[in-house]
Amino acid sequence: MKIALKVDVDTLRGTLEGVPALLELYQRYGVKATFLFSLGPDHTGRALRRIFRPGFFSKVQRTSVVSHYGLKTLLYGTLLPGPHIGRRAGDIMREVEQAGHEVGIHCHDHIRWQDFVANRNADWTRKEMQTAIDVFQKIFGHQPAVHGAAGWQLNKHALQLEQQLGFRYASDCRGQSPFIPQMDGETFDCPQIPTTLPTLDELxxxxxxxxxxxxxxxxxxxxxxxxAGHVYTLHAELEGMKLLPVMEKLLQLWQQAGDDIGTLADYAEELDTAILPCHELVWGQVEGRSGVLAVQGQKIE
Known part of the structure; x- marks a missing residue:
């Protein structure tokens, strides 16, 4: 089985602590992954706006948010100013690419994107995405090839911008297999490689x-x-820190099974985009996660 590892890096602490731990682990096991970075301010504390979302409190209780993220991170953007991740941790991000892993864009401001993008217009969306691209280019010196939307949240403008801004593929949603996305009646050229497996915080x-x-x-x-294989989304704040032993056990199981573990780029190389099916991108629920996410809908004939 092909297993693509997609590492979402949401916070400054995850970048400074979780990413180096994952780099060391992946080096020991001889595997590569795709790291998607949050590149702007860490405003994690503003996630408290979600307290009225169904399932939010149960998730917080189940997953020990404070123990994984740390109290300081949970105050960023509220009682503490949000540090700029790209400026503080650019060296670590470059180390990821230098080690042979794929790097791409998660977002500029994780909380801002996740909480607002679904209902924002084209100008707002372009500003957020272009700002992230600008920081990415300053850090890495080249254009990003992959985008993975924070919180699996997006709008049709983001899909349009992915094809306009030169992304070769994206992993913005949950689903079963790669596809060409259609949203609100419009079809977009940038292929979607959805997350197919449940995440630790959902389980x-x-x-x-x-x-x-x-x-x-x-x-x-x-x-x-x-x-086409599976895509596993992990988080630098979880599998890169307290739950690093879980990541190691997974690598052991997959390697014992003879699975092919790699990046989204490895996964995409084997796709024939000319014959990918077109599916709707719709809003749906994922068991164990609060709110609605972008999910792969029905096939468009």
């Missing part, structure tokens, strides 16, 4: 799943048939 604390056995649940999900 922990549910159905008897704990930190001791959650790797088994993810591995079992990765055994489900998938013609």
């Amino acid at each position: 922990l604390g549910r159905n008897g799943i704990t930190e001791a056995n959650v790797h088994e649940a993810v591995f079992a999900a990765s055994r489900k048939p998938a013609a």
